[in-house]
Amino acid sequence: MNVLLIGSGGREHALAWTLSASPLLDKLYCAPGNAGIAEVAECVVLDTANADAVINFCALFNIGFVVIGPEAPLVAGLGDALRAADIKHFGPSKAAAQLEGSKGYTKDLCRAHNIPTAAYGRFTEAASAHAYLSTQPVPIVVKADGLAAGKGVTIAMTHAEAAAAIDACFSGAFGQAGAEVVIEDFLEGEEASFFALCDGRHALALATAQDHKRVGDGDTGPNTGGMGAYSPAPVMTKALIEQTMREIIQPTVAAMAERGTPFQGVLFAGLMLTKDGPKLIEYNVRFGDPETQVLMMRLQSDLLPALLATADGNLDTFSLRWSDDVALTVVMAANGYPGPPQKGSEIRGLEAAKRIDDVQIFHAGTRRDGDRLLADGGRVLNVTARAKTVSEAQAHAYAAIAEIDWPEGFCRKDIGWRAILRPKG
Ligand code: AMP
Numbered sequence: 001m002n003v004l005l006i007g008s009g010g011r012e013h014a015l016a017w018t019l020s021a022s023p024l025l026d027k028l029y030c031a032p033g034n035a036g037i038a039e040v041a042e043c044v045v046l047d048t049a050n051a052d053a054v055i056n057f058c059a060l061f062n063i064g065f066v067v068i069g070p071e072a073p074l075v076a077g078l079g080d081a082l083r084a085a086d087i088k089h090f091g092p093s094k095a096a097a098q099l100e101g102s103k104g105y106t107k108d109l110c111r112a113h114n115i116p117t118a119a120y121g122r123f124t125e126a127a128s129a130h131a132y133l134s135t136q137p138v139p140i141v142v143k144a145d146g147l148a149a150g151k152g153v154t155i156a157m158t159h160a161e162a163a164a165a166i167d168a169c170f171s172g173a174f175g176q177a178g179a180e181v182v183i184e185d186f187l188e189g190e191e192a193s194f195f196a197l198c199d200g201r202h203a204l205a206l207a208t209a210q211d212h213k214r215v216g217d218g219d220t221g222p223n224t225g226g227m228g229a230y231s232p233a234p235v236m237t238k239a240l241i242e243q244t245m246r247e248i249i250q251p252t253v254a255a256m257a258e259r260g261t262p263f264q265g266v267l268f269a270g271l272m273l274t275k276d277g278p279k280l281i282e283y284n285v286r287f288g289d290p291e292t293q294v295l296m297m298r299l300q301s302d303l304l305p306a307l308l309a310t311a312d313g314n315l316d317t318f319s320l321r322w323s324d325d326v327a328l329t330v331v332m333a334a335n336g337y338p339g340p341p342q343k344g345s346e347i348r349g350l351e352a353a354k355r356i357d358d359v360q361i362f363h364a365g366t367r368r369d370g371d372r373l374l375a376d377g378g379r380v381l382n383v384t385a386r387a388k389t390v391s392e393a394q395a396h397a398y399a400a401i402a403e404i405d406w407p408e409g410f411c412r413k414d415i416g417w418r419a420i421l422r423p424k425g
């Protein structure tokens with residue numbers, strides 16, 4: 001079967017690397033891909049915001065399955081267009097993608113089905129948002145309702161800060177995404193990323209992960225898309241995984257089916273592990289980035305049939321095997337990130353870095369210029385290692401980074417610290 005993968009990040013490189021090993025695969029295309037993805041797939045120029053262009057490509061290149069990586073085409077309805085054209089694909093419909101596309105939608109669903117999440121209010125104009133705020137204690141969290149590329153969330157320590165965040169949303173700082181605002185209680189605890197494949201009726205838990213969202217060592221500085229991750233998340237015990245499936249994932253899958261908008265794809269729950277149990281911070285309707293990089297390093301089964309079973313509604317008879325090893329990835333970003341990154345600098349030394357045991361380097365934002373490899377994004381490389389312990393995986397990842405010659409890039413030096421400090425047993 002020929003497969004088209006949509007996306008260009010480290011997540012898509014990890015998916016492409018994994019899919020390319022499938023015996024079911026004839027040829028893998030990726031649109032638009034990047035320099036790393038080009039080593040395992042044929043990268044193609046295709047306007048993925050134009051569903052007709054994607055459908056024409058599928059007809060021309062005999063594509064049997066489309067895997068949609070990022071949220072934007074899902075929320076825009078690419079899944080629906082493919083379904084209408086009878087093209088099998090991985091990724092939810094536009095209606096089901098509202099779980100990521102509208103925070104208010106998800107909060108209302110949680111409220112209606114008793115799914116644990118922070119208490120909240122939902123507002124379409126400033127006066128009522130301010131009135132609600134004045135009745136709430138701080139810290140408090142203000143969120144633009146729609147997709148804001150990870151920038152629409154303010155954790156406000158004071159009422160003044162929260163009020164400013166409300167005004168920023170309504171004055172258009174996040175465009176249409178901020179036309180509605182969710183204000184919610186601040187949750188305390190440790191965060192974990194939880195993934196489940198959902199076929200509309202059944203859910204299959206994947207491995208757990210934790211990422212590091214802040215740009216600086218010690219979890220300081222501005223939020224980013226994620227500066228590093230590891231899997232498994234030691235904090236996610238078997239009991240917590242079962243509780244999350246029972247109280248959060250399964251009720252969501254059932255509710256979406258009941259509403260006539262079944263969810264098919266991967267449900268990525270951002271969890272806060274509070275003293276009252278796991279609570280949903282938010283849903284994403286796609287794989288995490290960089291969490292996917294560590295999940296794919298531990299996956300021992302063939303990914304392609306799992307994604308096909310998700311699309312076909314056959315997950316109830318499916319299981320996946322995961323390595324007991326730990327995988328850890330360190331993001332190398334271009335100077336400037338998470339602000340506007342410096343683009344076009346040359347990266348050297350990847351061949352030496354790749355020779356380190358059980359290391360894979362996933363490209364997140366690179367392009368080739370002749371023989372030269374150039375940085376072409378904010379997050380640029382994901383240096384990923386697998387080992388028996390998190391300390392060992394961390395040591396291998398940083399040993400590989402030491403081989404990379406890229407003065408215009410930086411990384412955090414402490415990825416995995418929480419897992420390493422955790423008491424054993
Ligand atoms: P989100 O984009 O909703 O994932 O939010 C980004 C980050 O903000 C999350 O990963 C959390 O670290 C933090 N956050 C969001 N909502 C809350 C909340 N209700 N309580 C505490 N932290 C939160």
Ligand code: GLY
Pocket residue numbers: 211225226284287288289290291
């Ligand atoms: N690493 C978090 C995300 O993919 O949104």
